[in-house]
Amino acid sequence: MKKFSLLIVAMMLLLSACGNASSNKGNGGNSVASVEQGTEGNKEQQTSGKEKPVELSFYFPVAVGGPITGFIDKLAADFHQENPSITVKPVYAGSYQDTMTKVVTAVQGGNSPDLAVLLSTELYSLLEMNALEELTPRFSQDYFNGFYEAFMSNTKSGDQVWSVPFQRSTIVMYYNKDLFKAANLDPEKAPANWDELRDYAEKLTVKDGSGAVSQWGLEIPSTGYQYWMLQALSLQSGTNIVSNDGTEVYFNKPEVKEALQFYVDLGRKDKVMPEGVLEWATVPSDFISGKTAMMFHTTGNLSKVKSDAKFDFGVSYLPANKNYGSPTGGGNLYVFKDIPEERKAAALKFIEFLTEPERVAQWSIDTGYVGTTKAAYDTELLKNYVAGFPQAAVARDQMEYASSELSTYQNGQVTKLFNDNIQSALLGEISPDEALEKSQQQADEILKKYGK
Incomplete structure (x- = not known):
């Protein structure tokens, strides 16, 4: 009986060792299975609502008439509804000049916002402060090609892109x-x-x-x-x-x-x-x-x-x-360098959300700013608006002569x-x-x- 028991234990240990070897072979190193398992884990976290919450501070100015703060608040709320783990906190900071002053103060104090709408013309000042996250590797070239070139010219230093056109004019x-x-x-x-x-x-x-x-x-x-x-x-x-x-x-x-x-x-x-x-x-x-x-x-x-x-x-x-x-004129979206990577990723996601064609079209209708992407003018939303209000097409058409x-x-x-x-x-x-x-x-x- 004692021999029989020892035999059973030996067989169990052998089976366990084989199982572990098989598992290690399938999941070793950075294998596809390991990545997929991690991805599935992330999906489970998202689905179960347990993804780590991220809060973004978003500074913005108001330089034109109309209820801009209300539009921004709604965009932040709509984004949160689609991305429950990310909360965008809009901070109305006054005029463009006031907003730049507050951003500079925050950056110099080691407490920069996560992203901000600032004049496209502030690019070189912000670069000199070493305040910006470079966006060239963060988005595809196709994404940048979707914007009007005259708007993109104020986003670049050389071939490097440092901001994304938003409320442009x-x-x-x-x-x-x-x-x-x-x-x-x-x-x-x-x-x-x-x-x-x-x-x-x-x-x-x-x-x-x-x-x-x-x-x-x-x-x-x-x-x-x-x-x-x-x-x-x-x-x-x-x-x-x-x-x-x-x-x-x-x-x-x-x-x-x-x-x-x-x-x-x-x-x-x-x-x-x-x-x-x-x-x-x-x-x-x-x-x-x-x-x-x-x-x-x-x-x-x-x-x-x-x-x-x-x-x-x-x-x-x-x-x-x-x-x-x-x-051209108006403001671009900037992401700041000295923030954690998870907040950078969330800020980039918010920028993608803001620059989707339908959203660009609605922003143009609500504010009067030029739709920054060609795709926005291909939406039924903006096509119908321009058909009923041709004045809305003038600034877009004048882009041919813009610098x-x-x-x-x-x-x-x-x-x-x-x-x-x-x-x-x-x-x-x-x-x-x-x-x-x-x-x-x-x-x-x-x-x-x-x-x-």
Whole structure:
């Protein structure tokens, strides 16, 4: 009996050893079976709701009219519904400038957000801080190719991609068709060039009995983004004002001088636009209230004008000088470097969610920003919207003539000095030539250490 028992034990040990050997052979090293087993385990975690929760801080600005915060909150909630383990916490941080200041403070304090919407032009400043996660290896080339190239130009340094286009824009011209009719102008024909713009604006400027202007022909804002408006006029005259690598500016080129002289003359000489300072946020309100018949402004205000204007209005390309032209504008999505890998992965997933065609289409409809991808305009959603509201297609079509926005190293300093000098010219404190020569000298001094 004792021998029989020992025999049974020996057989059991032999069977166990064979089983272990077979198991080790099937799952050894980094085998497919091992990976699949891990994947199945992850699936089981996801299915059972036990995946480790991730919370993302998402800083964003508001630079246009409309309930943007509500739209962002809804996007975050919809994403969480699809991805229960990831919670996106939107943080409204004020204007673009306010948001950049808060991001810089957080990064320098070792507590950077996970992702943020910042101006596409902040790229070189953020690179100099070593704050960004490079996105080139994180997405496929096909994914990047889906965006309009003019928008992608402000995402790159060389061949490296550092951000993804999100709430992007160009400058367009809005015009009041009712006031065109009252001035015996064709309401379906916007001014196509600078001469027509000046002529139309003169006919649309109305004075009351005392000689005071009760309605302006044109308003072009001159605070916050005056460099952007001048850049548009410079592109129309045949030149951009910045190199592709952020190390040089061309503020004193003859074409830029021609552009600034035209900008100044509209108010000071032609008297078809208010002299001096025109606040960025006031110009759309003036247009909606009928105080101006035409305005240059971001397409990001299209939905607000559509909802608030009590008159028929048109949207057109910016009038040409030598050619059509507008810089792109608006914000990109950035992911920050000094965060854990699981939060980077979650942030990338949120970016993919935000840039799906249907979502890009809805964002464009809700806000007026240009749909950033070609696929968005192939959706039935945006096709139907454009068919019923053709004004929504103008900014997209003008992309053919769009160029990258002013973006340099030390971009905040360069932009501020340029804005200040442009404003001095608009106020009549210095001549356009002086403003641009001064801007060039100051910018060259700032950028000399970045030159080749």
